[in-house]
Amino acid sequence: MNIILLGPPGVGKGTIASKLSKKMKVPHIATGDMLRENVAQKTDLGAKAKNYMDKGLLVPDELVIEMIKERLKRKDCKKGFILDGFPRTINQADEISNAARVDKVVNLQASDGIIVKRLSRRRVCSQCSFIYHLDFIKPNREGFCDKCSGTLYQREDDKPETVKKRLKVYEKQTEPLIKYYQDKDLLVDVDGSGLPEEVFELVDEAIAA
Ligand SMILES: [Zn+2]
Structure with a gap:
């Protein structure tokens, strides 16, 4: 089963995608990880991406799409995949549709208040x-990493004022995308405001339905 997981920053897509990936035994594909992997393995696409990243520039859309397409063609995606937080635009969605069948698009939802509170932690x-x-x-x-004893800090991105801005940007950007998948009859809305285990149950049900 080929699944796309959508939802605002902080709604818990990564956690849910990784649980789903274990249960369904299909890869969890997140663009950030994929980008880092390509750079680390010095693939052609990774080298191109690194040029932009070294200059502090955003990696262009076409390059990310190329990477995803290449990723979806790999053997481990034969049984399915979970795309985490991608596509974000209609153009990207069209490209994905050209590269692979999409069975379901799960739209995780939670109020801004809940997300702001969650990310602040x-x-x-x-x-x-x-x-x-x-x-x-x-x-x-408290305050230190279990793995390496490094000090813990709060990212600027996770502070309430920044989160509110990010949520506005996300909403504006993805509104057309939500409509796009609704029109294709692929979208299922899932309440993402509960605890991770509860949300996972709901997503699991939504996918099986
Ligand atoms: Zn650490």
């Missing part, structure tokens, strides 16, 4: 970048 390790959550993934020692 997130902390990142200054050394290894592992992400903690003061309610869900607590470090053993």
Whole structure:
């Protein structure tokens, strides 16, 4: 089964996608990880992407799309895949449709208030970048990373004022995309405001339906 997981930043897409990936035994594909992987493995696309990243520029859409297409062609995607947070635009969605069949698009939803509150509890390790959550993934020692003892900090991106802005941008950007998948009769809305296990149950049901 080929699934796209959509939802605003902070709704918990990554957590749900990784649980689903384990249960369904299909790869979890997130663009950030994919980009880093390509750069680390020095693939042609990775080298091109690195040129932009080294200059502090955004990696162009076409390059990301190329990478996704290449990723979806790999053997492990034969049984299915879970695309996490991609596509974001109609153009990207069209490209995905050309490259692979899409069976379901799960749209995780939660109110801005819940997301702002959730993200404000997130902390990142200054050394290894592992992400903690003061309610869900607590470090053993307050303020320090379990893995490398690095100090934990709150990213600028996770502060309430920034989150509110990001949510507005997301909404504006994805509105047409939601409509696009609704029109194709692929979209299912799932309430993402509960605990991760609860949300996972709901997503699982929505996919089976
Ligand atoms: Zn660490």
